[in-house]
Amino acid sequence: MAADASTRPGRPGRRPGPTETREKILDCARRLFAEKGYDGASLRGIAREAGVDPALVHHFFGTKQGVFIEAMRFPIDPQAILSRVAGTRSRDELGVALAEVFLEIWEDPARRVPVLAMLRSAMTNEQVATMMRQFVSAALLGPVTEAFGIAPIRVEAAVGQLIGVAMLRYVLGVEPIASATRQELVELLAPTLQRHFDEG
Amino acid sequence: MAADASTRPGRPGRRPGPTETREKILDCARRLFAEKGYDGASLRGIAREAGVDPALVHHFFGTKQGVFIEAMRFPIDPQAILSRVAGTRSRDELGVALAEVFLEIWEDPARRVPVLAMLRSAMTNEQVATMMRQFVSAALLGPVTEAFGIAPIRVEAAVGQLIGVAMLRYVLGVEPIASATRQELVELLAPTLQRHFDEG
Known part of the structure; x- marks a missing residue:
């Protein structure tokens, strides 16, 4: 537990955490939108699927609409x-x-x-x-x-x-x-x- | 050639000749339309490609428009x-x-x-x-x-x-x-x- 990489001091370079989490949320969102449609998927459901707090999804993407635009690379806002x-x-x-x-x-x-x-x-x-x-x-x-x-x-x-x-x-x-x-x-x-x- | 036609079900007693010729014309037409576009392909060119007389193409399909509709299975006349x-x-x-x-x-x-x-x-x-x-x-x-x-x-x-x-x-x-x-x-x-x- 204490040997976890993140607890080691002086590690140079970028921590991979946020980018990976973001990508994981988008992957889960893509799967949920495909399975349940836009109406059927919720920000909360996407968060649960990705194993993160809904507040984090909100922090990254704002609304469900924002998640959709990012996840589907939808070119129109x-x-x-x-x-x-x-x-x-x-x-x-x-x-x-x-x-x-x-x-x-x-x-x-x-x-x-x-x-x-x-x-x-x-x-x-x-x-x-x-x-x-x-x-x-x-x-x-x-x-x-x-x-x-x-x-x-x-x-x-x-x-x-x-x-x-x-x-x-x-x-x-x-x-x-x-x-x-x-x-x-x-x-x-x-x-x-x-x-x-x-x-x- | 004859073996080809005979494998087609439900067409008893028909001589395979005209059907095969017709199919060959349509095959050549599809290739020519794709290569040269609709404007660039001619009824005469399609006949030449298929090795038949233009009159036969005319007999089967009427105009170039008729060949196109058949060849592309274009559903609108x-x-x-x-x-x-x-x-x-x-x-x-x-x-x-x-x-x-x-x-x-x-x-x-x-x-x-x-x-x-x-x-x-x-x-x-x-x-x-x-x-x-x-x-x-x-x-x-x-x-x-x-x-x-x-x-x-x-x-x-x-x-x-x-x-x-x-x-x-x-x-x-x-x-x-x-x-x-x-x-x-x-x-x-x-x-x-x-x-x-x-x-x-």
Whole structure:
């Protein structure tokens, strides 16, 4: 017991503890999210699985959403999107705001490639589809719906417009939409998004 | 060769010749479409590759589009879509017609599953993406654009709306759009499609 390495004085270099613990928590989180879905896994359950105190998970990652983003290397932070969209001065600017924030993400290959990879695995793997559905609903669609009082199906129709254009532009590379400028796309799509919101 | 065909069950009394030739043409077509894309492959080139007369390819499959649909087991016949959409009495009904014909395809698992499989491989395989892009442009987007005088980017925005909703409904299963009735979806989407067409 007293011979434990950590009790020895003067040991040079970094203690491996925190990094290993962090990785262990993320491993357990990945397994739990896959097994139970996003809704079914809890911060407490992840902590138990990793054999650590829930306060430590909270200390490393904040919320369950934070654990998920790290564990799944999810390239979009819903909080960032929400605060951008919520910062819109009037409800009439929601369409433009949403089009701009989505294009910003899609135009950045470092974020686009992992989103596409995740969509692709959701197409073959029911567990991944469940995780993504629950995460996107809880972290993004739900809050937008509540904050602006828009019917959920309307928010989804708007998000669908953006996802579909992304498939044509970035995956299939169909012209002329693949070569359109970001501004042209905002002008093309913002009125459609706005219309979905106004009627919802 | 003859031994090959005879091992296929359930085809008594058929001479193997035409079936084998047909399969050989389709094999060569798949290879050529992958190598040269849809635009780069010709009916004549496919015939040459298979060592048969172009007239025979024409006899079996009609046009290059017909060869492609068979070779790739492409589950959508663009001609059927075009004639449905072209049968619309007035330009004001284009949105409803397009929403209905797409939903009819997506609601049929026998057609939805292969479309999703092809989209999935387009997401990883540049050759498949090129083939799909060229085929969809030549067989579907081009003709709609021409027949109705709508700007191509507008047709693509409308198709994007439909593809994205399909991803949310059938792949991710996000509620409430996953459980909406077909009629609810037509009412949700047709005005959006129509708007894209009217402004294009």
